[in-house]
Amino acid sequence: MGRLPAGFFAREVETVARALIGTNLLVDDVGGMIVETEAYDSNDPASHCFRGRTARNASMFGPPGHAYVYRSYGIHWCLNFVCTTGSGVLIRALEPVAGLDRMIERRGVADVRRLCAGPGRLCQALGIDIGLDGRSLDEPPFALSPAERTPMISAGPRIGISKGVETPWRFCLDGSRFLSRR
Numbered sequence: 769m770g771r772l773p774a775g776f777f778a779r780e781v782e783t784v785a786r787a788l789i790g791t792n793l794l795v796d797d798v799g800g801m802i803v804e805t806e807a808y809d810s811n812d813p814a815s816h817c818f819r820g821r822t823a824r825n826a827s828m829f830g831p832p833g834h835a836y837v838y839r840s841y842g843i844h845w846c847l848n849f850v851c852t853t854g855s856g857v858l859i860r861a862l863e864p865v866a867g868l869d870r871m872i873e874r875r876g877v878a879d880v881r882r883l884c885a886g887p888g889r890l891c892q893a894l895g896i897d898i899g900l901d902g903r904s905l906d907e908p909p910f911a912l913s914p915a916e917r918t919p920m921i922s923a924g925p926r927i928g929i930s931k932g933v934e935t936p937w938r939f940c941l942d943g944s945r946f947l948s949r950r
Contacts, residue, residue: 770913774906776833777849777851778852779852781852781856781857782937784807785807785857785939786805786923788802788805788849788939789802789921789939790917790919791912792865792911793859793911795894796895797911798866798867799865801862802861803861803941803944804861804940806858806860806927806937806938807855807937807939808857809854810855824838826902827850827901829854833849833905833906835848835902836902837897840887840888845888845891845898846887847887849905860886860938860947861944861947863944864946871893871894874894875889875892881945884946885947886948889948921939921940921942923936923940924936924938924940925938927948
């Protein structure tokens, strides 16, 4: 399994969010193919970085290629990949492939389609929590590898936000049954 090139994340966030579709993400050998992402940058009113650096979003102001993990609604962990300063890609869904037994145990759900369909479910299935915030994506427990083929991708509005709704920065693998929402 190859690795993503060193400068992969040091690009415009929209480009990276689109390029991540079809790549493979493993966390301690558990994961699968990324099928849904959303892009956020510092000029975006929906971004955690829109109002500047805080203790919560500090990882987003660090170097590209690191994880930004935060709690959503005080309940679910969410995983973002840091790109250029103040920008990141939310990993919304993946097609589970590796470590299915561990995912099913962590989620308490046997329906493979529901294991990683949504950022909170994905983090629970992969065992992601605040302990991975700021960690480099090119070192364990993370393993990222390129897509095996060029995927067909759809773009549309992001989900679950009230500002910047019109920005079509949600990217999905066409025809995937593992998306958080159609």
